[in-house]
Amino acid sequence: MGETRTFNVGIVGTGSIFKAYANGLAGMPHLPVVRVADLDQERARAAAEQYSIPNWGTTDELLADESIDIVVNITPPAAHAAVTDAALRAGKHVYVEKPVAATAEAARRNIATADEVGRVLGGAPDTFLGSAGQTARAAIDKGLIGRPFAATSFVRSSRVQVWHPDPAFFFQPGGGPVLDWGPYHVAALVNLLGPVAEVAGASVIAEPELPVTSPEAKVSSVPVNVPTHATSLLRFASGALATTMYSFDVWDTELPHMEIYGTEGTLQVPDPNVFDAPVKVKRRGDEEWTEVTPAIARVSPVDQPFRGAGVADLASHVASGTPHRASAGFAYHVLEVLEAMEGASLEAGAVKIASAPERPAPAAG
Ligand SMILES: NC(=O)c1ccc[n+]([C@@H]2O[C@H](COP(=O)([O-])OP(=O)(O)OC[C@H]3O[C@@H](n4cnc5c(N)ncnc54)[C@H](O)[C@@H]3O)[C@@H](O)[C@H]2O)c1
Known part of the structure; x- marks a missing residue:
């Protein structure tokens, strides 16, 4: 990727996967994390302190921070779509954890919003x-x-x-x-x-x-x-x-x-x-x-979680038009397939079997 233009990053959600992002992005000096937010203010404060991030607070404060270019949305899946929507409408590019939204329908709305406001939406996995x-x-x-x-x-x-x-x-x-x-x-x-x-x-x-x-x-x-x-x-x-x-x-x-x-x-x-x-x-x-x-x-070592490659992919795309690989369109296709996998029923295409024998009697004992 090799893109060195600086993009200030704000992270929404400072739960379990936060440290993997904080550690991963720490290795990418062009993507400094300047603010974190969480519903749980104490968790946001502790995360900022642990990783020497200068600002912490609410999501609204993060979205109002004009120095932030990219919002990394690592809230739970049910919160993804609303946080992504608000961040896009606040003028930020957004990278969201997987799944891109809890439903394909919500993801489609997020993609439409990104198009409408002219911001780039990327999504895990990367x-x-x-x-x-x-x-x-x-x-x-x-x-x-x-x-x-x-x-x-x-x-x-x-x-x-x-x-x-x-x-x-x-x-x-x-x-x-x-x-x-x-x-x-x-x-x-x-x-x-x-x-x-x-x-x-x-x-x-x-x-x-x-x-x-x-x-x-x-x-x-x-x-x-x-x-x-x-x-x-x-x-x-x-x-x-x-x-x-x-x-x-x-x-x-x-x-x-x-x-x-x-x-x-x-x-x-x-x-x-x-x-x-x-x-x-x-x-x-x-x-x-x-x-x-x-x-x-x-x-990265095999046994360590590493996050940030998708954020760097988005930043490089915004800065110099490199292919957006971990794009929302790609993440949406993945989600559409996954929803089909979860909801698919064999009934429609299955061939019914007429015979239904008892299991053979056990031979042991
Ligand atoms: N935990 C993992 O190992 C892991 C790995 C890869 C990806 N992920 C993905 O990362 C995302 C987060 O997972 P996690 O395990 O860190 O969850 P978590 O529950 O540990 O943390 C989520 C954090 O988001 C905060 N939050 C919830 N709703 C919010 C909102 N509307 N605004 C602001 N903050 C809000 C919560 O207070 C919490 O601190 C999920 O999409 C998950 O699929 C998790």
Whole structure:
């Protein structure tokens, strides 16, 4: 990207992911964070103090701060659309965490507002801009695995109820494995295979109430109001198919995060929620998996969250017209696919099976 024009950044939301943004943006001197805001004023004050950010206060104060060029909206999903709308109307460019809005309909309104006020709206995820996502992309574009015809993509439980102090929003509309983790996977798949044309699938809720056991838990249990296990079939415009399973209910699995199958080999893509981890390939005739040479240098350790690449992508686009990769349009396509994955029912396209035998009697004992 290499853009050095300075854009002052204001961050709305100083919760769990805030420190990853504060740390990530601290490594980008052209994107100084000059103010933070939160509904919880004490949290905003503490965040400003910890990261030596000069100003803190309410969202209204942040939006009235004329020195701020870019608002980074890292509130919970249900608050995204309203904060984004207010920030755009205050004349700011906006980068919003995923999903771009809690619903595709709300995201469409935000995109229309950005057009109306002439500001740029970008959205997470931006992980596909990292070394792993770009290495996999270069490998596919160079034909390393021939013509990609299929993929698998598995979201394993992130067990938020054992580490997040207040995980309720993960189990409300806008959360769940599809909308919370799915953005990383579908963004990675669209980056690698192009847009999705069709979705079929089905989803269930395995447990309607989940105990919260995180050490700093503010609640003892949370109700589950979104599907927590969804399985889908995606057909890309290219004709490639992807089989997906996005679950908060599977406690663990040894399924790979993501694999892309081509006519000449298989590409193993690391967890799309991390920026930098090895991409591996096994081509026709290979005995072993080998690591694909990184297409761009690694910028963050594998085991650390890193945020800010999408904000830098937006800033570079505004400053010098470089392609806006983590754009709201891209994030919207990802959200439209995810909503279809969550809501899709097999009923419409499924072939009914007439026979329904008992399970075979157990042979053990
Ligand atoms: N926690 C993670 O590991 C993680 C990782 C990647 C992305 N995200 C995304 O980041 C966003 C925030 O997640 P989080 O885990 O930090 O949530 P969080 O609940 O820990 O923090 C959100 C903060 O926003 C504040 N807030 C809520 N509504 C507001 C409003 N209208 N105006 C101003 N402040 C408001 C809350 O008081 C809270 O401090 C979500 O979109 C989530 O999907 C989170």
